Amino acid sequence: MERLNLTLDSDTSRRLARHAKRAGSPRATYARGILREALEAREALERRKKLAADYVAGRADAGKLLKDFEGAQLEWFDGND
Numbered sequence: 295m296e297r298l299n300l301t302l303d304s305d306t307s308r309r310l311a312r313h314a315k316r317a318g319s320p321r322a323t324y325a326r327g328i329l330r331e332a333l334e335a336r337e338a339l340e341r342r343k344k345l346a347a348d349y350v351a352g353r354a355d356a357g358k359l360l361k362d363f364e365g366a367q368l369e370w371f372d373g374n375d
Contacts (some may be wrong), residue, residue: 300325 310352312326345359 310321310325310328312329314321317324319327349360
């Protein structure tokens with residue numbers, strides 16, 4: 295496991311502390327979770343952009359990929375209600 299040294303401005307530090315306290319988690323643990331979520335969201339956005347570009351380019355299997363993607367999104371939303 296690697297260590298990452300971050301310098302936070304005072305506003306970000308206070309917000310992180312507030313959210314971590316609310317979650318009942320140490321700041322570093324909470325920050326690691328936020329970072330992981332942000333990376334997953336960034337990767338999902340990249341996949342959506344590629345899918346959209348492929349769809350626009352007329353990729354033969356773009357329709358199937360879009361259906362698969364939409365189904366996965368709906369499952370995720372249903373599971374997080």
